Amino acid sequence: MNSCRQNLDRLWFPFTCSEDLRNFPPALIERGEGVYVYDNNGKRYLDAIGSWWVSILGHCHPRINAAVKRQVDRLEHVMMAGFVTGPALDLSQKLSEILPGELSKIFYSDNGSTSVEIAMKIALQFRAATGSRRRFFVSLGSGYHGDTLGAMSVGGIMSYHGLFHELFKKQLFTLSPYCYRCPVGKDAETCNADCMDSLEEILKNHGDDIAACIFEPMVQGACGMRIYPAVVLRKIFTLCEKYGIITIADEVAAGFARTGRMFACEHAGVVPDIMCIAKGLTGGYLPMAATIVKEKIYEVFCGNHLQNRELAHGHTFTGNPVAAAAACETLSILKEMRIPASLESLAEFFRKAVFSLNELECVDGIRTIGTIGAFEIVSDRKTKAAFSEDKRIPFRIAVRALDKGVIIRPLGNVLYFVPAYIITHEQIETMISVTKEAIKEIVYE
Ligand SMILES: Cc1ncc(COP(=O)(O)O)c(C=O)c1O
Numbered sequence: 295m296n297s298c299r300q301n302l303d304r305l306w307f308p309f310t311c312s313e314d315l316r317n318f319p320p321a322l323i324e325r326g327e328g329v330y331v332y333d334n335n336g337k338r339y340l341d342a343i344g345s346w347w348v349s350i351l352g353h354c355h356p357r358i359n360a361a362v363k364r365q366v367d368r369l370e371h372v373m374m375a376g377f378v379t380g381p382a383l384d385l386s387q388k389l390s391e392i393l394p395g396e397l398s399k400i401f402y403s404d405n406g407s408t409s410v411e412i413a414m415k416i417a418l419q420f421r422a423a424t425g426s427r428r429r430f431f432v433s434l435g436s437g438y439h440g441d442t443l444g445a446m447s448v449g450g451i452m453s454y455h456g457l458f459h460e461l462f463k464k465q466l467f468t469l470s471p472y473c474y475r476c477p478v479g480k481d482a483e484t485c486n487a488d489c490m491d492s493l494e495e496i497l498k499n500h501g502d503d504i505a506a507c508i509f510e511p512m513v514q515g516a517c518g519m520r521i522y523p524a525v526v527l528r529k530i531f532t533l534c535e536k537y538g539i540i541t542i543a544d545e546v547a548a549g550f551a552r553t554g555r556m557f558a559c560e561h562a563g564v565v566p567d568i569m570c571i572a573k574g575l576t577g578g579y580l581p582m583a584a585t586i587v588k589e590k591i592y593e594v595f596c597g598n599h600l601q602n603r604e605l606a607h608g609h610t611f612t613g614n615p616v617a618a619a620a621a622c623e624t625l626s627i628l629k630e631m632r633i634p635a636s637l638e639s640l641a642e643f644f645r646k647a648v649f650s651l652n653e654l655e656c657v658d659g660i661r662t663i664g665t666i667g668a669f670e671i672v673s674d675r676k677t678k679a680a681f682s683e684d685k686r687i688p689f690r691i692a693v694r695a696l697d698k699g700v701i702i703r704p705l706g707n708v709l710y711f712v713p714a715y716i717i718t719h720e721q722i723e724t725m726i727s728v729t730k731e732a733i734k735e736i737v738y739e
Contacts, residue, residue: 298322318693326353329717331701340700342711342725347515347547348578351627352714358577358623365619374402374613381618388625389584392556395565399592401585401605402613406546407440409570409583410508413542414444415607416568416587416595417506420540423594423603428505432496432539435470435477438516439508439544439570448508451517466500468492470514471522474659474670475678487529497537506540506568511558512663515547518708519668521661527562540591541566546583550574550624551634551715554641554664567591577624582617633715634664641665643719647726648711654730656687656737659708665717668710671737680707687736694732700725 307315322334329352330338331345341349351358365381372379386400401416403409414431421428433439433448440446441454447463449455450470469477469492478488497504511527514520534541543566548558552574555561559569568591572583597603611617641664648667651657658678659670671688673681681687688704695702702709702725711725 321696328352328354329714329721338699339696340721340725340728342700342702342713342729344712344714345578346573347552347712348573348576349714350550350552350574351577351624352716353578355577355627357627358579358620361619361623362579362616365616369615371611371614371616373610375608379613379615379618381615381622382613384622385618385625388622388629389586391629392625393569393586394557394560396588396590397565397569397586398589399587401587401607402618403583403585403609404581404611405440405583406544406570406572407442407445408609409546409572409585410439410445410448410542410544411442412585412605412607413508413544413568413570414448414506416585416591416605417540417542419605420591420594421505426505428503430500430503431465431506431508432493432500432504433465433467433508434510434514435467435492436472436517436520437467437470437508437510437514437544439510440546454516466496466504468496470517470520471526472514472517472520473522474520474661482523485523485525487523487526490526490529490533493530493533497533497539501537501539504537504539506542507534508542508544511543511545511548511566512553512561513548513558513666515666516705518670518705519661519666519710521663521666521668524562527559528564531562531564531566540568542568542570544570546570546572551628551637552664552666552712554634554637556634575624576617576620577627579620579624580614580617581611582614582621631715637665637715640715640717644711644713644717644722647722650726651730651733654733654737656681656733665715666710666712668705668708670707671709671733672707681737690736691729691732694736695728698728698732700728700732702729 323331324334325332329340332338431448436450439448446455446458448465450467469489471489543559545557549571567588569586576582595603595605645662648662649660651669657669658672658675673679688709692702692704
């Protein structure tokens with residue numbers, strides 16, 4: 295146990311303050327099965343957030359395990375320059391079966407942030423190659439696209455990105471389509487995507503300088519699962535078309551049926567010029583991402599070695615065959631399970647269960663899309679005021695729920711659920727009843 299403590303002290307954890315690490319040391323997880331993970335004392339936790347939204351088919355899926363094992367015994371890796379592997383090729387076939395519209399050229403990388411960096415570089419290099427001086431990006435206020443510098447420059451969560459905006463390049467930001475606290479004072483009945491007038495304003499004034507617009511389609515995840523209507527997404531596309539702006543849909547979190555459609559852009563019937571995918575791609579097994587572009591974008595990168603048109607980008611593990619094997623098996627399972635169509639009734643049960651939290655006076659702003667559910671913790675529903683920050687109510691609710699064996703995490707004042715698609719009705723009921731108990735105990739006792 296002592297050496298475990300020492301080893302723990304050697305580690306630096308993401309998004310974790312050191313005092314919390316001391317007061318709430320992480321559970322030592324030894325194994326997983328379905329929606330559950332188990333710690334070294336045998337305690338079982340229902341993973342209600344799919345381990346940061348990646349575990350779409352549950353932990354330790356026997357078929358994905360077998361696919362990974364098979365691949366490891368054949369080949370662990372070979373660079374994807376001058377070489378390619380069967381799994382990387384098969385994955386391109388499987389992706390092409392589900393990709394919308396003319397999205398056709400696939401560039402593999404390792405994680406969501408790199409898929410965004412690549413999308414941004416593609417947009418910039420495309421502009422340069424076509425003789426344009428457009429060098430900036432516009433993105434949605436409060437958006438999140440990852441933690442590398444390029445991705446942060448288009449990130450709008452000031453507590454994460456503010457410092458870096460000061461030090462590095464800052465891009466342009468629209469209002470956030472935050473329906474619970476609508477920035478232009480509309481509600482569901484009166485909404486006409488008016489928040490995106492802020493996009494038009496930016497494009498009118500700076501359109502000639504803007505290479506691309508990047509956005510999380512239908513739901514801004516990390517800023518608190520801000521689910522917004524399709525009309526907003528459609529307006530983004532209409533404006534980008536009007537002003538000749540490349541669209542980059544960051545489907546890193548929303549892709550692979552999380553919102554009830556295979557890709558969230560489908561809710562608005564739109565196809566981006568560039569799409570970023572990651573998280574669910576390998577079923578949560580291995581880091582892998584892809585940036586996918588339309589042929590008309592790729593064409594600009596074609597030429598001979600004297601023309602220097604190729605994309606100046608690569609990662610050591612680009613196209614890793616073990617990750618690709620996990621991704622192939624994940625996509626086969628999704629297909630066999632007829633996902634997303636077959637998720638409809640689960641999503642409806644999930645929606646009703648999440649909305650039952652409404653019985654608690656301190657819960658407001660409940661929203662769901664597909665298998666994403668979120669709600670706000672408020673001290674007063676009328677004013678929508680949050681509890682004072684020093685009380686750390688959402689954080690303490692999550693800690694209490696964890697004690698009771700359900701993993702949820704706060705995002706500011708928001709708590710959310712993003713479970714695996716194999717979650718049962720009974721497990722959803724447990725997830726909700728434990729959350730209710732935790733809320734009652736922290737807020738009312
Ligand atoms: C929409 C979106 N884009 C990009 C990222 C970054 O992905 P990664 O953490 O794999 O770098 C995330 C991560 O949560 C995300 O939600």
